[in-house]
Amino acid sequence: MAVFGGIVTLIGSVFLLLGALGIVRMPDVYNRMQAGTKATTLGTLLFLTGIAIGQIECMCIFRILILILFIIFTNPISSHALARAAHHIGIPLTDKSVTDALADDESEKEGAV
Amino acid sequence: MINVIIIVLGILMIASAFMAIYMRSLLSSIIAAGVISLLASIIYLLLAAPDVAMMEAAIGSGLTTVVFLYALSKVKNSGEDNHG
Amino acid sequence: MVKRFLILLVLIFFVIMLMPLVSDIQPQTELNPLAEKYVKDGPDELGSANLVTSVIVTYRGLDTLGEVAVLFIATAGVGFMLRRRKDSKLNPQKKRESSEILQTGTALLTPLIFLFGIYIFLHGHLTPGGGFQGGVVIASAVLLSLLSYPQAEVNHKILNAIKSLSGAFYILIGVLGLYLAAGFLDNRILPLGDFGHLFSAGAIPVIYSLIGLKVGSELVGILDSMQRSDS
């Protein structure tokens, strides 16, 4: 059981490492935020699950479930708010990007009003 | 082992203190000042003071930063930018 | 250049002056007598498992009362400096609505964070935490809703009522301790109960809850005065 938990924890930390790598490698703010959110959310979840499996005799699985629930709630919402604020103050997208759905959406809304 | 962690945290704290003082934009120095508090809360946890660690993590890096940002937005809204 | 040199001189003077303070700190191996008394007698005398709590609430309760008073004065100062001028036109500038995801998430999270704050200050005598931490957590829950609903306003009547009532009851319990037990802010006005359970440690949970409400409402007051944009 401990070995299996260790393996899950290791996979989680690999995801965290990939997220950190993505923050360095990606071209603009939005892509970096994507890497910094998706990969770290999955990495943290796997990390906590690994701890719960490895230490199964300590009965801390309910606490870890609550922690996982909170991370699922807060992490995407906060990064969504950050990305929206960055778009609002006009940080440009990278040259390679094809479409800007939020700008289309907002101009449509303004046109309707 | 614990000494090594404390030394690394201390170097990071002093570096972010210098950043907080010498950064050109006020926003960056406010964020750097928040980082100092966050690292300090880890040190409190290592010094066996979990009450203080909770307090510092919530106040130092949360509320103080927000209060600074509110003041900054009040200053910036009513005039031109004033970078130190 | 002369100024830089003078500043450096002042700083070197400070370092030399304060150096004995730091170099006298020796790594300790055992508790000093006062702390030893608190650790040895605290659990039996007051029934609180968290010794930091027993020091804050009872042994050094008068200091905590002073700190809460300082907090009150600072909040009053902030509110006074940022008071709404009567003659100035209220121009509610149109703020950008926050997105639906953020609003839904806030509606989901704010009650949970409130509950967590209340849990922290009710269990202040058992686990790490207490009134001050719980108050800060409650203030951050209010901050979350203030940030995600820009049009929202704090209800000042309720806020002021919580502020004044919790402060008044805090003093009242202190005076009750003077009557029914050994001294001001003594927690033995209620039965001590079983060590390590929620309803134990006499009046410590009550006092710490009042401190938590007081600190939380004061910090909400500071955030609310800083947030109003028309000062």
Add this chain to the structure above:
Amino acid sequence: MTLVSIIGFVLIIVGLWGMLTQSNIIKIIIGFSIIDTGIHLLIVSIGYIKGKTAPIIDNSIVKADAVNQVVDPIPSALVLTAIVIGLAVTALMLVYAVNLYQRKQSLDINDFEELKW
């Protein structure tokens, strides 16, 4: 002289240096909050005893033997209240800075010379 107390001392000196050299008022307040953190670290480091745990008596600590197992609770209690007061005082200073800015449209401390001597 312990490790954490040295860190706290260096932070106090760095914050003092920042307060004295910078001319922007908000930078001065940031220097003040750095001094605050340094002093808190210094006070907590006084109470730490190597190899002992937090002063909370639960299942892992025998109540009779607590004296030999926990660290000093008094510095923690002092710092706990000092942090809250630090926040309130910082907010008060920032409000004064905002008011000064509304008077003169400037945050440079050298522009306020009415009380200079």
